[in-house]
Amino acid sequence: MFGEGVSNPVLNIICRQIEVKALQNEDTLVESTFDKVFVVREGSVSRILNGEVINVIKASGIFGETVAMFGEKSNAMFRANGATKLFGIPPETMENIPVVRWKLLELSRQDTWVDDAAE
Numbered sequence: 001m002f003g004e005g006v007s008n009p010v011l012n013i014i015c016r017q018i019e020v021k022a023l024q025n026e027d028t029l030v031e032s033t034f035d036k037v038f039v040v041r042e043g044s045v046s047r048i049l050n051g052e053v054i055n056v057i058k059a060s061g062i063f064g065e066t067v068a069m070f071g072e073k074s075n076a077m078f079r080a081n082g083a084t085k086l087f088g089i090p091p092e093t094m095e096n097i098p099v100v101r102w103k104l105l106e107l108s109r110q111d112t113w114v115d116d117a118a119e
Contacts, residue, residue, distance in 0.1 A: 014094065017093045018088065019088040019089075020086070021088055022086075023080035023084040023085075023086065024080060024083060025083065026079060027079070027080045027084075028078065029079075031064060031074040031075075031078065032075070035068055035090070035091075036064060036088035036089055036090055037063075037065045037068050037069055037094065037104065038063050038086045038088050039060065039061070039086065039089065040059050040060065040085075041085040041086060041087050042083070043080065043081065043083055044058045044061075044081045044082075044084060045057050045063065045078040045079060045080055045081065045086075046078065047063065047078055048077045048079055049075060049076050049077075054076070062104070069094070
C-alpha cells in the first residue's frame with residue numbers, strides 16, 4: 001500500500017502520525033467508532049458481521065477505512081485472534097496521497113460488497 005508511488009518524505013510524515021494499539025486475545029473493536037485506518041503489524045483480527053466471521057486480516061492487512069476514511073456506515077466488528085499489534089493512522093494523513101487514497105477506496109468498496117452479501 002505504501003510502497004509504490006509514495007515518496008520517502010511522505011512515508012516519514014505517515015510514520016510520525018502512527019499510534020500503536022496492542023490488543024489481547026478476544027479484544028473487540030467496533031468499526032462504527034473508528035477515527036483511524038488500522039494496519040495489522042503483528043497477529044490477526046477477525047472481521048465479524050452479524051455474529052459471523054467474514055474474513056481474517058493478517059499482518060500487513062488494512063481495515064477501518066470504510067468509516068475512518070470515507071465516512072460510510074458499518075456494522076462490522078473486529079476481534080483479536082491472540083496478541084495483536086495494530087498501527088492506527090489518522091485518515092487526514094493519507095487523504096492527499098492519490099495512490100494510497102485510491103487503494104483504500106478499492107478496499108472499502110470490496111468490504112462494502114462483502115457486507116452487503118453477508119446481510
